[in-house]
Amino acid sequence: MLEYIVPALQHLFTLENFLWINIGVFIGSVFAAIPGLSVILCVILFLPFTYRMTAIPGMMFLLGIYCAGGYGGSVSAILINTPGTPHAAATMMDGHPLSRNGRTKAALKIALYASAFGGVFSALMLLFLGPQVAQIAAQLGTAEYFMVCLFGLTIIAGVSGKSMIKGIIAACIGLLISCIGADPMTSYDRFTFGVPRLYLGLDLAICLIGLFALVEVLAKAEKKPGQLILDSKKMNDNGEITKDEFKRMIRPTILSSIIGVLVGIIPGTGASEASWFSYDRAKAMSKHKEEFGHGSVEGIAAAESANNAVTGATLIPLLTMGIPGDGTVAIMLSALMINGLNPGLSLFTTQGDIMYAIMIGLVFVNLFMLLQGTFLTRLFAKVVSIPQEILTPIIVLFCFAGAYSVNKNYFDVGVALIFAVIAWLLRKLDMPPVPILLGMVLGNMTETNFRRALLISNGSPKIFVSSIYCIIFVILTVLAVATLIRSKMKEAKGETKR
Amino acid sequence: MKKRILSSILALTMAAGLLAGCGGSKTATWTVTCPWAPSGVAAMVSQKAAAMSTDYSENIILVADAIKGDAATVNTWVADTKADDTELVFAGEGLFSITSILDPAKLQFTYDDFMFVENLYSSVFVMSADAKLNIKGIEDLKVYAEGVDEISVAANGATSSEAFLAAALFGSMGFGDKLKITPYSSAAEAAQAVARGETNFAVSHQSQILETYQQGGVTIVCAFDGEDISEGEFAGVEGVGKYGYPYFRNRCFVLARSGTKAETVAELKKLYDDILANDEMSAWLNDTMMLEVDTMSEADVQEHIQNVQDIVNEYYDIVVG
Structure with a gap:
């Protein structure tokens, strides 16, 4: 590790990198502050810009967006009781009441400090745990990768929303889409219908533009234009946090950061789960339980530190095994691959200097987020009230430019539009889009490793229990499915009682 | 007042931009499309050659571009270009000798759609x-x-x-x-x-x-x-x-659209040959990329394509089953 630190710092400490970090942090904060504009959408829109960059500035830019998105969502949650991003919903529970009590600036400060701590803690965990996990990952072969993918597919349950069946159907659609293009084992075409541009399959970034970004525009077109009203006078408190409040923040912030890291390492889980779980833990352990829901500093600190602690941890499975920790990180995967960095395998030895530069850079991303948050919070807050009629055309423009720029082909713009219509129809049927994304991300990997493993073993399924890692993932998969069935049964019981 | 100043600056900038485009320069910018990943060997070599083009020619600037897509990218390139367009593309034995036999429907072009410019390297x-x-x-x-x-x-x-x-x-x-x-x-x-x-x-x-x-x-x-x-x-x-x-060996040819003037193609070939003769370039290819500088003639290219096609035809059953 030490031999990579000096070259990594040399790679990282350039004006270009710090500029991109700050641009990313700024854009991420602004996007996340606007309700309806998610971090995932922001990363999708700006991903094509990174194709022209080298790995480090490209990743710094995207990580800036990703981390700042974690904090930015809290701005609107505190100010207007509407979380800018789904994972800021837990922050809203106490952030807005504290704001209503005339302590808006203090609430924003608590959220900022907790976010920055969680982010730095997570980045340090990535720095020190990442390589160790990578060493284990280097021992994983084709069969082990299939088992990891299988475990990853159980996440569908967690992102299915109200109906598991609809989630599974959506995931199957994603798996089917991942089959388009050349068969990974024989190179023969599947579902290409003679369309040359489909020979290599559908580009994930293009599909995502349709699935998550353009569909929002279609959905907005159905609604009456409205404007969120922000009373900026509310931000005139002195923002002071007392010593006692600081003391009370420490324990939930540290504990929630640990929870955030643990949740983030598990592929497919995300910041929302981490923030709610941490909020719940902080409430259970607090001496001032009665304050929760009425402006508790512990509640804000717990939720915010947890959702930002997820950011670095989600990169651990991504960088070491190629398994994205959440949807946003799944998109970052392509930014790495375009720069010839194939996650997993020997990345930490072959490209150690670049990997360590990215990991150390993540610490600086969080520090710059703290800096920008300290001086620009008032500006982020104003963005909350941008009229939709101005914002929407800009998003459409970015979507089309983004889709075109991937392969410089109008065909891809058409693909994005088709996916937007599909996503809109699925929304009408109340089907969640995230399982489609998971199906697309994991589909090709699952199929390739499954078929290749059987080819290696000459058709014997014993290969899937041939190593300790395979067995661990078999157990984890079984446990995940069992937990799922148990929770569904509990839910059903609860409904029957009601 | 502020708006007027801003409008004036914008108008002046646009006018300056337009005038800059009317300079009557003889320099032509050639885009070299690599149909493989930007991080691949061919794309990196192309990028390196493009960066050196201005050192060797006053008339030609090479701009490297990489659009992953293999046959699909070359299909699009052929459909979008005509003779004398300032566009070049990479292709190798993978397309002309393997895909052309295994899956000819994928190719909406033949070798006749191109004019050979140069082969940059070969890899063992x-x-x-x-x-x-x-x-x-x-x-x-x-x-x-x-x-x-x-x-x-x-x-x-x-x-x-x-x-x-x-x-x-x-x-x-x-x-x-x-x-x-x-x-x-x-x-x-x-x-x-x-x-x-x-x-x-x-x-x-x-x-x-x-x-x-x-x-x-x-x-x-x-x-x-x-x-x-x-x-x-x-x-x-x-x-x-x-x-x-x-x-x-693995080779990647730089190709122009068929019908492009012979003297233009010769000028491009000379430019690539000059770049490849540069010590820094050949050392980089040898030491960093473990490749060899390998300039070729049209006859060499035909021979290479035929050799690979013969191998593919002979051992087709072993690979495809």
Whole structure:
């Protein structure tokens, strides 16, 4: 590790990198502050810009967006009781009441400090745990990768929303889409219908533009234009946090950061789960339980530190095994691959200097987020009230430019539009889009490793229990499915009682 | 007032931009499209050559572009260009010799749609073996192949150049029926697979196996070339051609659209030749990329395409099954 630190710092400490970090942090904060504009959408829109960059500035830019998105969502949650991003919903529970009590600036400060701590803690965990996990990952072969993918597919349950069946159907659609293009084992075409541009399959970034970004525009077109009203006078408190409040923040912030890291390492889980779980833990352990829901500093600190602690941890499975920790990180995967960095395998030895530069850079991303948050919070807050009629055309423009720029082909713009219509129809049927994304991300990997493993073993399924890692993932998969069935049964019981 | 100042600045900037475009410069910007990943060998070489183009020509500026898509990208390029357009494209034996036989419907072009400009480099593939097998040369390989029922080889893609080279070697040795090609998504994965013992052998570019070899995970069995490797980390590795086994190198040609003026093509060829003659460029290709500068004539190109096509036709059944 030490031999990579000096070259990594040399790679990282350039004006270009710090500029991109700050641009990313700024854009991420602004996007996340606007309700309806998610971090995932922001990363999708700006991903094509990174194709022209080298790995480090490209990743710094995207990580800036990703981390700042974690904090930015809290701005609107505190100010207007509407979380800018789904994972800021837990922050809203106490952030807005504290704001209503005339302590808006203090609430924003608590959220900022907790976010920055969680982010730095997570980045340090990535720095020190990442390589160790990578060493284990280097021992994983084709069969082990299939088992990891299988475990990853159980996440569908967690992102299915109200109906598991609809989630599974959506995931199957994603798996089917991942089959388009050349068969990974024989190179023969599947579902290409003679369309040359489909020979290599559908580009994930293009599909995502349709699935998550353009569909929002279609959905907005159905609604009456409205404007969120922000009373900026509310931000005139002195923002002071007392010593006692600081003391009370420490324990939930540290504990929630640990929870955030643990949740983030598990592929497919995300910041929302981490923030709610941490909020719940902080409430259970607090001496001032009665304050929760009425402006508790512990509640804000717990939720915010947890959702930002997820950011670095989600990169651990991504960088070491190629398994994205959440949807946003799944998109970052392509930014790495375009720069010839194939996650997993020997990345930490072959490209150690670049990997360590990215990991150390993540610490600086969080520090710059703290800096920008300290001086620009008032500006982020104003963005909350941008009229939709101005914002929407800009998003459409970015979507089309983004889709075109991937392969410089109008065909891809058409693909994005088709996916937007599909996503809109699925929304009408109340089907969640995230399982489609998971199906697309994991589909090709699952199929390739499954078929290749059987080819290696000459058709014997014993290969899937041939190593300790395979067995661990078999157990984890079984446990995940069992937990799922148990929770569904509990839910059903609860409904029957009601 | 502020608005007026801003409008004036904008108008002046636009006017300056327009006037700059009316300079009557004779410089032509040629976009060189590489239909493979921007991080691939060809794209990197193209980028390096483009960066040096202004040092060698006042009339031509090369701009490297990489649009991953293989046949699909070349199809689009052919459809979008005409004679004398300032556009160049890369293509190699993968398209003209392998895809053209295995899946001709994928190609909406033939070699006649292009004019050959230059070949920039050639790469000698090597075959590595799991270090536990202790196979260090062709003779060891023969002994090993005779004593086993199955020979598994990792390759980057099921019908890639690497797969056909493995088929050609074991097929011509008489062990074609024992060969099992295991396709991987990248050359790095294939190299790791043999080091982990998932397969017995892997065929890859020299640079792609170097690190695994240095870590002791693999031995290098042979090179797919006429002679032994003469220099570098793999110096002394036997060339299969010495034993009469078929082989080919990986080459990537720079092509212009057919009908482009012959003198323009000659000027481009000269530019590439000048760049490749640069010591820094050849040292970078040799030392960093483990490639060789390999300028060619039209006849050489035809011979290379035909050689690979012959190999593909002969060993088609082993690879495709």
